[in-house]
Amino acid sequence: MxxxxxxxxxxxxxxxxxxxxxxxxxxxxxxxxxxxxxxxxxxxxxxxxxxxxxxxxxxxxxxxxxxxxxxxxxxxxxxxxxxxxxxxxxxxxxxxxxxxxxxNGILEGILTEPTAVPAAASQPSPAVHEEPDHGFLADVGFTLADLTGRLGIDPVVAERALLATDDYALNDIAADIGGWQADALLELACGTAIDEIREKYLFTDAPIDTxxxxxxxxxxxxxxxxxxxxxxxxxxxxxxxxxxxxxDFAAWRVFLHPEQRTYVEKSYNGPFRLSGGAGTGKTVVAIHRARNLLRRNPEARVVLTTFNKTLAKNLESDLRALDPDIEIAATLGRPGIYVEGIDKLASDIVKQAGDIGPSTEAVLGTRTEIPTARTKQDRVWREVVDSVGSGLDPRLATPWFLDTEYTSVVLANKITTLEQYARVARPGRGVRLSRPQRIAVWKLIEAYRRRSRMDDTVGFPEVLAVAAEHLHRQAENGAAHLADHVLVDEAQDLHATHWRMLRALVAEGTDDLFIAEDSHQRIYGQPVVLGRLGIKIVGRSRRLTLNYRTTAQNLRLAMSILEGAEYHNLEEAPESTLDYRSARNGPKPELRQYGSAADELRAVADQIKSWLPDTEDSATIAVLTRSVTDRNQMVRGLAERGIDARTLDDNLPVPGHVQVLTMHRSKGMEFSRVILAGVDEARVPSRTGLNGVPEEERAEANLRERSLLYVAASRARDRLVVTWSGGRSELLDRYGR
The missing domain is CATH 3.30.2310.20 (RelE-like)
Known part of the structure; x- marks a missing residue:
């Protein structure tokens, strides 16, 4: 065989x-x-x-x-x-x-020129004695000898690279040649030192045994x-x-970059954080690492979780595609890989808890069981504000402010009395509260809790806080933890109670927590600092910069959306986008303005019809909208124009149908061709969504709006079209400058 x-x-x-x-x-x-x-x-x-x-x-x-x-x-x-x-x-x-x-000891498949007489495979390529004219790389100090003699890049490729006038021209060369040489050139464009490239790609330092x-x-x-x-x-x-x-669409299943493979296979003495922009392969690493941990120990209890159930479905689907025989644990605490959204994970912890009363009393101030029904948080906050005369400043008496205050401060610190709330520190909260304001906020929180008890419901954040408390108490009493390894994808969107539960789910030690995040993609919640929540990274963090999904042209548009804004990662360090690169080339994104919403809809339909003849599966085409209302109108409008489109919500994509989904739902997805519809000055950033945000926290809310459009723009592998009617979004203004 x-x-x-x-x-x-x-x-x-x-x-x-x-x-x-x-x-x-x-x-x-x-x-x-x-x-x-x-x-x-x-x-x-x-x-x-x-x-x-x-x-x-x-x-x-x-x-x-x-x-x-x-x-x-x-x-x-x-x-x-x-x-x-x-x-x-x-x-x-x-x-x-x-x-x-x-x-460097790497295996290569190459094509010689038709008239060339090849050197033996064990011999170096012929030396090139003349330095080419200076270009982008040469101007920063790289020489032909560096590229050929220390990296092993083909001399012809090295000459082309040294002649490249800027990093965009170098990107074009990398896209043309592909393979490890392309990745090495992109590293050089990002300013990576040659010794660092050799280390990152694990080049051999030993001479080849000829x-x-x-x-x-x-x-x-x-x-x-x-x-x-x-x-x-x-x-x-x-x-x-x-x-x-x-x-091509599923190439990630088999091929890992050497740097990615390192993070899949290496053991870490404590929590490890892997960051990187959209399309750099963080999720790929998490999936492969979960399988690798289970291969090392088939009895291991591995938890792979993410922000919501839809993303968790994608993770499980990708795991099964990677390895159809992989053991998916049906129950938390059993050997195999347990794959669920983090809210489902919390619910399962509570269900398995037995007597949950002491934990609910510590978190909510009353000993009770956890009901199965969940509180409609936004609606209940609105009803409480309307019915309770708290005297709170109207700019703070909003569901958005009250819910984030309740989750980030009250639940995260197990506050059950006004006295505790009056004294608690509120790090990371943009709005300062006087004592009278705290009293007014607490009055509304008490009313919210009473209303939930009357309705026999509990909110997802409350379940998370109770689950974390239960796990903490179990550990104090010497009970075994429910997991040996926990891997978290889309970690930037988790709030404080998420992290307290995750920290309590697995014992501190080797390979306990693997955290994949991109702070530029945080579209939910408030920023957190892991160190304040008992998760000590202590230098165990790395960053991926090479994009494997998006073309260089589409990536430039996505990056332009983030320009001028300051982001910080989960360790509170600044997060830059300057060294993100893609080795894939494609057409430039198209930005199109229309005179009316009807004209825009007609143009979207015409664009899809022009793509369909060249598309094997229309499910690789997606239209992304800012809101659910816009999404539903788009589906109806496309149907009226003869296009079979389907709403993508909690379900997985339906083959044979164009997918229509919100920008929020697109997180974690990728499509061959994408249309971002309705990217106008009223929807992006959302004027309606920002109305309920206090001025002190408006900057943070605007960052989330930038991140949302960045997420949407980076879903396209090949073709990207952006449309709007009326005035275009200000977030597009930096593109093309």
Whole structure:
């Protein structure tokens, strides 16, 4: 039985006609089972540059290009490079070379020029003696010797890079070449030192052993993390099918950047925080890390959680796509990976608690059971404000202010009396409260609690606070914790009671908490500082900067939305966007203004109709709106114009239908083509949403509005169109400057 190694799908499967894909799978399946089968027509190429190259018949008109590697141990391995029409495949095979880079030990598949005479795979590329004219990289001190001699970049690529006039031109070169060399160039554009790049990509510092068998060196190089950017082992037919059928859109399932792989596999002596912009792969790392922790110990109790149930469904779906045999724990505290939204996690803790009375008394001031019904928080706050004469300043007597005060201050500190509330510190709250104001706020909080008891309901934040208290009491009494490892995605949106519960869920120690966050994507709640909540990172944090989803052109628009604003991460440190880069190129985003809402709707429908003929699944097209009302109107309007669109709310995307969803719901999603509709001066930022925010906290609310549009703009992989009628949003003003 032969081993199969596949080159990165973005190259090996790109452009294949849909009818060819099943044939490629059939060919590789047969190759894996019996490479001696005569029907495969595995043939060497006369006059080929590399003796290992082979071609195989996929069908009458298409051939696969492969390399056959026969190490002394481990059996025959075929490295599949791709499938092309017959003549093109032969031309590629004649020039293809599989070699170990002599500088860094990475396995490379390269194409020589038609007339070139290749150097032996163990020899460095020919030296280039003349320095090119100075460009962007040269001006900051990088030389040809640095790029070729210390990083191992191909001399021709290095010359092009040194001639690039700015970082955008360098981005274009990176997008053109792909692979580890592209990522290394983007690191240079971000100002990363060469030694740091070598460390990040785990380049070898040991000289290449040229006396070892060449095929053995190739197999050893395959295990290097940076080699896995371009190559991966395929483990069995099921994984082969997923890779083939998944195509480019699911490439993350198999391929990890060396830096990402480090965060998947490394152990940490305490909580670890991984930050990075949209599309940099934080969720990918979390998913792979959860599986890796379970592989290390099949009896481990791993919790993978995120902000809401919809995102949790996505995580579970992606986990099952990554590994269909993975153990998903149905119950918290059982071996396997428990995947739920954090509110469901809190509810499960309370359900399993037994006697919850002492914890509810500590948090809510009364010994009671936790009902199953949840309080409609916004509605109850409005009713309380209208019915209770508290005397509170009207600018503070709003559901938004009262709910955040209740969650961030009262519940987070287990406040049950006015005396406690009058003395408690309120760090991070923009509005200062005098003693009379605190008395007025407390009067409304007491009324809110009474109303909830009358309705036999409890709010999600209250459940979280009670769950955290219960776990804390259990630990004090010597009971075992419910989890061995906790991984948190979209961590920037969690509030204080979330974090107190998560900290109490797992014992402090090795690999206890893994936290994935992007402060630029915080669209809910108030900022928190983990250190104040008992979660000590202490230098165990890293940041991802290379974007794997969004094209460079779309990324520039998304980044422009954040310009001029100051963000801080969960450790209270400033968070910059300056070094985010993408190696994918595509068309520029289109910004379109229309004279009326009807004209805008008509244009959105026409744009979708123009995309549909070139789209295999219309579910990869999405329209994003600012509000639920706008979303529902869009679905109806598209239906009237003959487009089969579906609302995307708590459900997963429905294949065969254009998806219409709010910008909030788009968090954690990605689509090939995206239209941001209604991005006008009234909706983005939302004038209605900001009306209830006190002036002291208006700046924080505006940051969330920026973040929301940034989240929406970064959902598109390939095409992005932004539309509005009337005056356009001020958040678009910096794009193109």
């Amino acid at each position: 032969a081993n199969i190694v596949m080159a990165n799908q973005s190259k090996s499967l790109r452009g294949l006609d849909g009818s060819i894909v099943p044939r490629v799978f059939g060919f590789l399946e047969k190759l894996q089972s019996d490479d001696t089968s005569p029907g495969l027509h595995i043939e060497p190429m006369k006059g080929a540059v590399d003796r290992r190259v082979r071609t195989g018949r996929v069908d009458l008109n298409h051939r696969a290009v492969l390399f056959r590697v026969d190490p002394q141990e481990g059996g025959t391995t075929y490295v599949y490079m791709g499938t092309w029409p017959h003549d093109e495949a032969n031309s590629i095979a004649e020039r293809a070379v599989l070699r170990v880079n002599p500088v 006396t070892a068998d060449e095929d053995d060196r190739i197999m050893a190089a395959l295990d290097r993390p940076a080699s896995r950017i371009q190559f991966t082992y395929i483990d069995g037919n099921e994984e082969l099918r997923r890779v083939i059928e998944g195509g």
